[in-house]
Amino acid sequence: MRRAIAGLLVISAVAAGCGQTGGSADQVVVMAASSLVDVLGTIESGALEVSPGSPDVQILASYAGSSALVAQLRDGAHADVLITASRATMETAIDNGSVAGSPSLLATNRLVLAVANGNPGHVSSLADLSDPARVIGLCAPEVPCGALAARALTALGIDAAPDTFEPNVRSLANKIKLGEIDAGLIYRTDAISLGIDTIDAPELSRFSTEYLVASVSADPPAPVTDFIKLITSDPSVRQLLTTQGFTLP
Amino acid sequence: MSRPPTSQPRVLIASAITALVLLVLPMAGMLQRVPWSTLLNRLGDSAVTDALRVSLIVSLWSAVLCAVLGLPLAWFLARVEMPGKHVFRAVVLLPMVLPPVVAGTALLFALGRRGLVGQWLDRWFGITLPFTTAGAVVAATFVALPFFVTTVESGLRQHGESLDEAAAAAGAGPMSTFVHVTIPSIRSAIGAGAALSWARALGEFGATVTFAGNLGGRTRTLPLATFLALENDPGSALAISVLLMAISLMVLVALRGRWVMR
Numbered sequence: 058m059r060r061a062i063a064g065l066l067v068i069s070a071v072a073a074g075c076g077q078t079g080g081s082a083d084q085v086v087v088m089a090a091s092s093l094v095d096v097l098g099t100i101e102s103g104a105l106e107v108s109p110g111s112p113d114v115q116i117l118a119s120y121a122g123s124s125a126l127v128a129q130l131r132d133g134a135h136a137d138v139l140i141t142a143s144r145a146t147m148e149t150a151i152d153n154g155s156v157a158g159s160p161s162l163l164a165t166n167r168l169v170l171a172v173a174n175g176n177p178g179h180v181s182s183l184a185d186l187s188d189p190a191r192v193i194g195l196c197a198p199e200v201p202c203g204a205l206a207a208r209a210l211t212a213l214g215i216d217a218a219p220d221t222f223e224p225n226v227r228s229l230a231n232k233i234k235l236g237e238i239d240a241g242l243i244y245r246t247d248a249i250s251l252g253i254d255t256i257d258a259p260e261l262s263r264f265s266t267e268y269l270v271a272s273v274s275a276d277p278p279a280p281v282t283d284f285i286k287l288i289t290s291d292p293s294v295r296q297l298l299t300t301q302g303f304t305l306p
Numbered sequence: 307m308s309r310p311p312t313s314q315p316r317v318l319i320a321s322a323i324t325a326l327v328l329l330v331l332p333m334a335g336m337l338q339r340v341p342w343s344t345l346l347n348r349l350g351d352s353a354v355t356d357a358l359r360v361s362l363i364v365s366l367w368s369a370v371l372c373a374v375l376g377l378p379l380a381w382f383l384a385r386v387e388m389p390g391k392h393v394f395r396a397v398v399l400l401p402m403v404l405p406p407v408v409a410g411t412a413l414l415f416a417l418g419r420r421g422l423v424g425q426w427l428d429r430w431f432g433i434t435l436p437f438t439t440a441g442a443v444v445a446a447t448f449v450a451l452p453f454f455v456t457t458v459e460s461g462l463r464q465h466g467e468s469l470d471e472a473a474a475a476a477g478a479g480p481m482s483t484f485v486h487v488t489i490p491s492i493r494s495a496i497g498a499g500a501a502l503s504w505a506r507a508l509g510e511f512g513a514t515v516t517f518a519g520n521l522g523g524r525t526r527t528l529p530l531a532t533f534l535a536l537e538n539d540p541g542s543a544l545a546i547s548v549l550l551m552a553i554s555l556m557v558l559v560a561l562r563g564r565w566v567m568r
Contacts, residue, residue: 124537124538192434192436192437194519197520199534199535199538200534219521220521221519221521221525222519222526222534223515223520224515224520224530224533224534228515228516232519235418235420236418236419237414237418237419237420237436237437
């Protein structure tokens with residue numbers, strides 16, 4: 058028993074040591090908005106070469122909501138690259154000094170009117186979002202998808218009657234998919250990845266959020282600039298982004 | 307302290323202090339960031355008072371439901387012998403260890419509009435629980451119930467069956483014995499269980515947001531308001547956290563560890 062405990066202690070010490078190797082010359086640590094998990098996962102798995110001529114360069118990605126990422130970075134998390142799902146969150150990171158590089162536009166993601174499978178609420182247009190009899194969900198205005206939805210609804214003069222303000226787009230999307238919510242505004246990428254039905258609402262097309270990428274350091278090493286170049290210009294990455302519902306700049 | 311500290315094993319003392327520091331440090335970290343000068347203003351904000359009202363309604367109803375449903379269950383666990391009861395008890399305790407978000411999802415699968423039972427509630431009675439205050443009460447009760455049941459079960463075991471048997475021998479019926487003899491004898495356990503389950507319900511977040519959603523004045527409780535405020539108004543989030551912490555601490559101090567049956 059005592060030996061087993063000692064073994065566990067050694068293993069955890071080694072594991073803790075491994076956790077601190079992030080940021081070595083061959084590793085690019087990326088903090089990214091959750092919606093990029095599939096795209097970055099493809100790069101992470103080694104399917105694409107990050108740095109031309111340096112096959113050892115790999116990325117290590119950590120995912121969370123953009124606001125959470127910015128808070129982690131401010132509180133001392135180590136990262137080489139930050140990718141946020143909104144301009145506002147990137148600007149916060151620049152303003153509080155945690156990001157020194159200048160951001161470039163990776164892609165945009167737009168809102169869609171999503172409905173439960175089979176459209177049980179008979180939702181036909183954005184105006185149905187004001188119907189108190191239907192179960193309507195929006196993202197909370199505190200998070201990017203909710204801020205965007207609020208901006209869109211105000212601009213379009215729709216006085217929505219939501220039954221819930223979900224804490225993130227994924228929980229809203231899942232409840233629409235489960236059929237607990239009749240309709241709501243989610244990102245196009247979430248509708249595509251979860252296979253959620255959408256209703257045509259062309260007036261939403263001008264409401265989108267920008268995905269920005271920036272290096273944390275003002276003077277990043279070559280692998281970091283190579284990685285940013287890869288995701289902003291490589292044709293296969295661009296293809297992947299489009300397939301998932303992002304719009305390219 | 308009745309004995310001088312030198313007579314205590316030092317290793318134990320040191321470990322105990324370490325454990326205490328681990329528990330207290332996060333609170334201290336939070337308290338030093340609290341915007342004390344604007345605390346009252348922030349707590350007087352209508353968004354906070356709305357959340358406080360919803361929290362009190364939900365947590366008190368939940369404590370009442372825990373008592374009404376939990377008392378018979380605790381009696382059953384303490385008094386009725388049946389094979390495989392340890393498995394049964396483990397199921398009762400499950401909500402204590404389940405991640406609350408999972409609990410909320412499970413509630414959606416069971417009581418949601420398309421859920422196992424929920425679809426019939428909707429079809430036959432027009433009742434839908436998700437996104438309603440009643441739904442928030444159900445979510446809070448689900449996670450808080452084991453706290454009541456374990457406290458009262460341990461009270462019942464302490465109390466033993468001798469008084470009950472005496473009452474039965476004197477001619478009291480089983481229900482009359484339960485109401486007039488058993489319940490009065492475990493009053494303090496019932497009180498402690500109700501207070502504990504109420505405190506747990508008050509702090510409930512994951513199951514509530516998953517099952518009941520988040521709408522001001524209807525389902526947005528203090529923990530939900532705190533979580534969203536953390537996104538862009540950490541000062542208010544901290545102010546609400548202090549309020550929650552103060553309320554919970556008062557209850558636990560008032561109990562003086564009474565849920566641990568001596």
